[in-house]
Amino acid sequence: METTIKDIARKCGVAVSTVSRAINNHPDINPRTRELVLQTIAEHNYVPNNSARNLKRTASRTIAILVKGISNPLFSALVQMIEKEISRNKYNFFLQHVDELQDEIDVALELIKEKRLKGIVFLGGYFSHSKEKLKQLNVPFVLSTAGIQRLEDGTVGSCFSVDDQAESYKMTDFLCRLGHQRIAILGALEGDLSIGRLRLLGYREALIEHGRSVDERLIRYMKEDIPSYSMQNGYEVMKELLEEDLSFTAVYAISDMQAIGACKAIFQKGYRIPDDFAVAGFDGLPDTYYYEPSITTIKQPVEDIAKASIQALFHMIKDKEAVPGKVFAGHLFERESTARASETGGLYVKRRNETETGRYFK
Amino acid sequence: METTIKDIARKCGVAVSTVSRAINNHPDINPRTRELVLQTIAEHNYVPNNSARNLKRTASRTIAILVKGISNPLFSALVQMIEKEISRNKYNFFLQHVDELQDEIDVALELIKEKRLKGIVFLGGYFSHSKEKLKQLNVPFVLSTAGIQRLEDGTVGSCFSVDDQAESYKMTDFLCRLGHQRIAILGALEGDLSIGRLRLLGYREALIEHGRSVDERLIRYMKEDIPSYSMQNGYEVMKELLEEDLSFTAVYAISDMQAIGACKAIFQKGYRIPDDFAVAGFDGLPDTYYYEPSITTIKQPVEDIAKASIQALFHMIKDKEAVPGKVFAGHLFERESTARASETGGLYVKRRNETETGRYFK
């Protein structure tokens, strides 16, 4: 039989309420009694049952961080910052992963009741929930780095992230300005409705703006049977792309991991980066800095996003008023993996007859 | 006020026990009543309180996966396999991270009571707990990829991992056989008592076996103020190492991430890999395959470890008998980052006067 508060009370010859007081550091208890109780607890390895506590408690000081998917490297830094800030505010936190297929709102709903949560941070999970469903969440929450949601006001939750479409535009625009005429994109799963869609939109937009035609054959999606956003996925897709004769000089992967995979495929074919192909990623993971050559990418300001998210959450918790979300600017890091599309380079460059920013391509 | 089972009962004009039956799919309930109840539940967005359920329930079908630290990339694959197997057995699971500083046993102890857990999988966390403490865990558990523990039998928990010391020996031995006389190691935190210690032990052992002297200056520890086992940590430590005049030709990092960081430091100094320095890692992450040059490493058989762990756990749960742990062999992948120490290469090689496997160094 499990040890309960009653057993401890009996051993100590006191009432359960006294034991409870000792456990919870209540002021109105004789220090000597407290000592006795605490010691007995230690001796018997008594651990209070959290279900019972949560059931009885009307409130807690707990915030849950719900992370979608298990291996988004972008979140490591984010989570650490958020945790630190939560602790600083003397709240408890609770990091739980929610499966790619699970509905994070459902998980949240359960947790709110079960743990009497004070607030929730949703990480990733490219939110596309009905407003109605979000309404059920009757505690403050923030969405961090979740694809931008155009929420009507009145909603409790705020969204903190970069503008995926705009940043994607930025990168594609950058490649265009480097003189690349034909730019392939390594996208998300076909039919993706979250960041994959937004980043693809930005890509199209930039191409059109630059008067480039959008060649659908240069738009590639992730393979279903390989982990999403993985190096392997980028590698396999790039390998296929290289086998077709599509004459492009740059490839933009919508995640850094895919970009690294793409690099490998390029190297394995004996091509050089950036001489034969320019490669760009997205996210700004440390990996892009350490890779050889270092990879051009859009860095998401995770620290800022984390800080703003958690501050907003505490503001909502404490002052009970909604906080507007915020869009953060990403930062394009130009690294070694991209270079100007030159006349000499670019094995696949076959057509070079458009005008570009003062430069002439014959 | 939150909706409870009573509210639903009232709305439906039935007793709470009937609602409970509907929720829990009990057979002894009129299908019509069940429908009515379920519909009312949906209409009111009623979510049962898990604390109350867990409190009342005597048993569950839940297994917890407790992951130490937030960003060990090695675990992604492991977790996925374990999850799949748990679902296949029609159990629920529950993935929670435990902070680097938290005691995972304490967390487990709470969870056991709170959730009436059936079993626990500890991931990482390089277990060094007293047997006494482990005894408190009165549910079956397995340790996966946690530094090998020499548990006396009688313990419920089994340990599944590689033999870190032996594998580390293997890698160091490999580098020695390539002719490297002076091999630096990028270790864990100084004073580490888990895998860091074991891998360092294997390194020393191999050097001694090969008649190499152990130069303490070539043993480097992670920097405290930089994330552990990170690329950045490897990079910074390697940078320092390169600035001293220690004449070594190979560096063995006890994690792949550190190895990648080390590579960057080497490249930045203008040296070549493997010509000037051989670099080896440990873990067998995909990253080492995709890096340029690909990195020699010891691959941990995570799939096998995952499979064996979870199978053992279910065996313990179902048949209530202890299962012995198992040690898995790692697989050394020789890649592009290591090569034979040649007479010509090795900028730092200054002394080459030892005999080595049939080769003569002047």
Added chain:
DNA sequence: TTGTAAGCGTTATCAA
């Protein structure tokens, strides 16, 4: 400073 007792929201037992 301590004890008594009510009740948190469920499930399970028993009787109807």
Added chain:
DNA sequence: TTGATAACGCTTACAA
């Protein structure tokens, strides 16, 4: 097939 009711283990008035 259903309903009443007693737990589950704890916290918290309120009383002493």
